[in-house]
Amino acid sequence: MILNGSQIFVETLIEQGADTIFGYPGGAVLNLYDALYQNSHRIHHVLTAHEQGAAHAADGYARATGKTGVVLATSGPGATNLVTGIATAQIDSVPMVAFTGNVPTTSLGKDSFQEAYIEGITLPITKHSFTVRHVEDLADTIRSAFRIAQSGRKGVVLVDIPKDVSAATCEFINKAPEPKRTITVFDHNKVAQAAQMINEAKRPLLIFGGGVVGAAGCDALRALVHTGSIPATHTLMAAGVLDYREELNLGLLGMHGCFASNKAVAECDLLIAIGTRFSDRVVLNSTLFARKSKIIHIDIDTSELGKNVVADLEVAGDASYVLNSLLPQINRQDHEDWLAQIRDWQTKDYVPQDAEDHLTPHQIINEICLQTGSDATFVTDVGQHQMWAAQYLHHTKSRGFITSGGLGTMGFGYGAAIGAQIGLGNDHRVVMLTGDGSFHMNLNEGCTAASQEIPLITVIFNNSVLGMVRQWQTKFYDERYAATDPNRKTDFVKLAEGFGLTGYRCTNLAEFKEAFTKAMASKTAVWIECVIDKDEQVLPMIPGGGDVHQIIME
Template sequence: MNGAQALVHALEAEGCTHVFGYPGGAIMPVYDALRDSPIEHVLVRHEQAAALAADAWGRLRREPGVCLATSGPGATNLVTGIANAAMDSAPLVAITGQVPTQVLGTDAFQELDVFGVTMPIVKHSFLVRDPDQVASTLHEAFAIAREGRPGPVLVDLPKDVQMAPASVEGAARRPLAATEPVDPAGLVRALDLLDAAERPLVYAGGGVAMASAVEAFRAFIEASGIPCVTTLKGLGLLPREHDAFVGMLGMHGTTAANASVQACDLLVVVGARFDDRATMALGEFAPAARVIHLDVDPGEVGKLRAADVRLIGDLASALAALSGRRSIPAWRDRCRARKASARPRLDHPGPGVFAPRLLDRVSEAFGDELILACDVGQHQMWVAQHCRIPEPRVHLSSGGLGTMGYGLPAAIGAALAEPERHVLCVTGDGSIMMNIQELATVKRYGLPVKILLLDNACLGLVRQWQELFFEARYSEIDLSDNPDFVELAEALGIPAFRIERADQEAEAVERLLAAEGPTLCHCVIDPRENVWPLVPPGQSLNTQMLGPRGGPS
């Protein structure tokens, strides 16, 4: 066995079923070893897509997704995807080829210090110099990517290490370290604050799902009756119609959620990190509230907002310990009334397609079996505001990094990770062009990905900000020379159709739902439509712009 075969052997021992990658000289021995493995290699058309597809695969499977690339440009093309996984805490193992050890540091062909380049955006990095350490290093990489707060790990393999004789003796999957229970004394203090609060509010984020604590969280909400707001990554923790769910908070959050945050006297923060897009002007965020902060990562507690009670450790057991009905009927009624008054308006008067209405329709039609792979832009916020999301795990969205081009590779990863579910990629004309070559990957593997492409012939979110905050001085947002997306999709072997009118929306949903294979719906929308509500940058959650119709879209 050589080093490359040892690596593949370790991947098999980890239960890896798919790897996403693109071959090249420095990683070629690993590709040779993969020929004799049951692991399915998915050949993408750009290494960035390999990392983003592996990111989505990992989020859905709760196991590290794996991407492969050669040295130099192959490795640098992975960097955006690695950073995306780091920002959203997705488990990922990135394996890169490297030039032989004897020429490291000599500026050899396609040499790159990927170890140094990625150091700020990984949980850990390995440069393997001993062939006998390849398998054990891979197992350690998987364990680090999984445990605690998940994230990306890099394994850099020089070509001579891949080709040298190697042993796998003693190398085995490492059991994960158990998450420590929270401090009992902290639980007592938290219960005292909960009992004293008149206007408690739960502020929940993506960390709840990462901690496999969704059911415990739902049980806590049912038992306590405390109203709840979530971040973008926390959507799906509660059904949108749930009595306690007030809405998403933040820049494009609901007026009900933001008003409730500003009025509360106690914030129970669960798996959230006081992100700037959620809090906006941090110094004016929930000004009267004391804070109970629950998280598995001690680095996030107290980083941006001091916590009156810090609960670090296992979220599920902590939530169970804090359960108990709170006598806050007046506060619950106020939050319900806010939510009722801020229900989204889908009665758009124009003859054209109205994206929020279409997204509401399509998510209802696909139901609980839908995985949403969303790109970045106005459509990302419309998905968050208007789509039915049954659980956080199936809402694939680039939250922290805001990576345009995420949607289509993520849909590929999702379709392979959960082939029994419907996968819908919601993208924009700007975003899809970032990784549109992956339509060829969809075709090659016959993946039944449905693509809803919302085309406003511009960079919509940039245009909206230039309109509102730069005196409508539009700069480099015009995409009116877009290709014919229907013809482009069909040229790549993907059936496609176009809609432009409101009376075509229902039929478009039916066609997407009925299609057995991949299908693209090119949906032309009004370039003047904006996302509402909006909290201007630098302002508090009290300052919301509601748009020309005086309410949310």
């Protein structure tokens, strides 16, 4: 059948399984929006307050559901406003396709009104970027974008569509979606070698990251932990893969990780790293990291092997396939002496102190967990609250903790939480945790939460300062608090009401319990401001470039 480019755009999205698209209209995408309007019964468009919010919403939708997130923006500033959201999703290996409009092909390169070379701008921060110059190429380009986004190490693909391409016509033939290209091939001899190393180890330790979630390898990883009786620690991106109640789960690793997990890295004789890229917040100092240990590194992306930490054995492959090949070769063991030593280290872990007269972060989070149970999905912004959430939430689900790990994007949370809530549906509980600094960067999406009528709960840890930066100034800059006390006068309760939401302000635990109970019963979005002390710190903490011997516990 003969269709124009805008109709082809919609038909191909639906063909690829897209049911939701986040975006913001503009002149260069008017044709696309006209087609979306005519097909609103087939694909749901979510209008956000800002294109960056739309990108984060598509990202949160993808992280929560495992589907490919889709975002659409107009040319020029609309396209460039997506850049931070694209980079955020790409570094955390989130499958997303970003569509932008552009000036007609005849005007490209002439500094036309609202023109930006978005393909070139995004090339370093995407898996691939396309500019479609002929309508005959549009459908297959979109198909390729979805396949690339979900294949191998997942990531972001950008498709730029000039306005004349969206108006031109050609023959369109519907096709079945291409299967994603999963890397099923790996070196079986190396897997056998890894099994032998694991079976011979006296003090093995497993480190796993977000790649295990992306590869749907969580069940296989749990089986490896239990079969080999191997204690395990995780990166920020893998919180929830192991239940927080799991005896062999040592918790978070790295700069703000547990003492026991960091100590185990220093003392193990075999480190098995799966689906993690050994970021600087985990390794801290590559010359000091796991010096007593042999290292096995399993990752789908060969460029990550040997990049940050040199391993004794590197296995390139999909974590799920490699783990399922490894499992039958692992002997059942108990490692009782090693586990006893770890239990002793755990008694030395940092324990936060309760308070009766003011709110503390861990008490707020404990109350959230008590009221939401194990089925909630938690989303965070970036800062102190993010680390408190990683440390104290009762993680039970592999996709239950959504946060910006690699890029550390302040302003990520609210858009991502909206996307997660829409992806999971209003019957699913989504709670967003943020700080007053991060929230000021994205609270404009309050209008989106109101217009979408979603029951999203937002808990704001308000210490009236830029807490994480201030903590560093406290520890390492002799308390010179440059630009970390913004002296803002924001009234979050009134602001929530101005958006058409409900707001509460809490100064003690009793007030918070009451407010959160009301929020749980609400059918619309709620903001709960929690006033906490500006000197609350995230502990433990290992300074950048240090190791467990430099850990700060008080």
